[in-house]
Amino acid sequence: MITPIIPPGIAMILCGSLANVSIGKLFISGIGVGILLCVGEMLCVSIISHKRGYKPTRVKGEKLAGSEVARVIRSAILPMCLPIIIIGGVRLGIFTATEAGAVAVLYSVFLGLLYRELNLEKIIKGLKETVLSTAGIMLIIGAASAxxxxxxxxxxxxTLTELMLQISPNKYAFLLLMNIFLLLCGMFLEGNAIMIILVPLLFPIAMEYGINEIQILMVIIFNVSIGCMTPPMGTLMFVVCNETGCKLKEFIKECAPFFIVLICELLMLTFIPVFTTGLVTLFG
Incomplete structure (x- = not known):
């Protein structure tokens, strides 16, 4: 759910390429949107845990030993450098967004070997899975691009731009209709296909309404991210149920509070531009 939104999400690279918008700026915007998403979902988890009486695994008041803190920091510091390297590299012009993908792979392989969690067998297995995954995505992209x-x-x-401007000159009405349309599309279509088909259609309309280019793309990406969890055809929903053995009915029931939070956050991103453009403006 969160991976397309936080840098270096492929959705941001795809949308930026389709709309000819700075991918580096989208990455920076994604940091703010990702924080908003995390805070909202953590609050939801906290409220649910409190209502159901879930107990923490660690005794209240018990402090972590200094050695344990050092061990956690030592094991996490290098992996946490990955997004910094990618975002910094793209923003500073050291490499392009496409090259950033190669850098991410090389750095991840390096970390896997460094932590001794990766061997030749796992690398070969990963390459096979990558080929299959890439082939499926490229078929979708090819058909959608045509x-x-x-x-x-x-x-x-x-034609759509002229029609929308005739129907309503109000940009907020357009944004609301766009959200509803994208959420409906997300229920039945794959996310990459939605972006490839609809970004070239929706982006020019948004520009005519004077909507910020970063805001409109992040709203589209957020909509698509919600769609991957939405019945009846949400791909992530089926993956989670298949991997965990959870029944679809139970999954939908348990996800209902999170969907409400996601919709509230979507409305915040849609009607309060600072959530998508604030960091971009701050860092130039």
Missing amino acids: LSWVLTKERIPQ
């Missing part, structure tokens, strides 16, 4: 090209050639984005 459709996107046809829509552009037929001037569908321009």
Whole structure:
């Protein structure tokens, strides 16, 4: 759910490429959006845990030993440098967003070997899974790109822009309708396909309404992220149920409070631009 939103999420690279928007700025915006998402979900978990009487595994008041704190920091410091390296490298122009993916892979392999959690067998298995995953994604991207090209050639984005401006000159009405439409699409379609098809259609309309380019793309990405967990065809929903053995009905029931939080956060991102543009403005 959170991986497309926090840098270096592939969704941000894809949307930035489609809309010709700075991927580095999207990465910075993703930090703020990711923090908002984490805080909202943690509050939801805390409230549910309190209501159900869940007990902490550590006794209240018990302090961590200094050696344990040092061990945790030592084991986490290098992996936590990965997003810093990627975001910093893209923002400073050291490498492109595409090259950042290669850097991330090399750094991850290095860490795996350093911590002795990676061997030749696991590397080969990872390469096989990557090939299969990439092939599936590329098939979707290929078909969606062809459709996107046809829509552009037929001037569908321009026609939709004129139509929307005639229907309502209010940008907030457009944003609300767009959210509803994207959430419905997310229930039935794969996220990458949604972005490839709809970003070229929705982005020009948003620009005519004077909506910030970073804001509109982050709202689209957030919508797609919600869609991957939404019945009846949410891909992440089926993956979680398959891996954990959880029944679909139980999953939907337990996720209901989190969906409410996600919708509230979506509305905040939609109607309060500072949540998506604040850090971008701050860091230039």
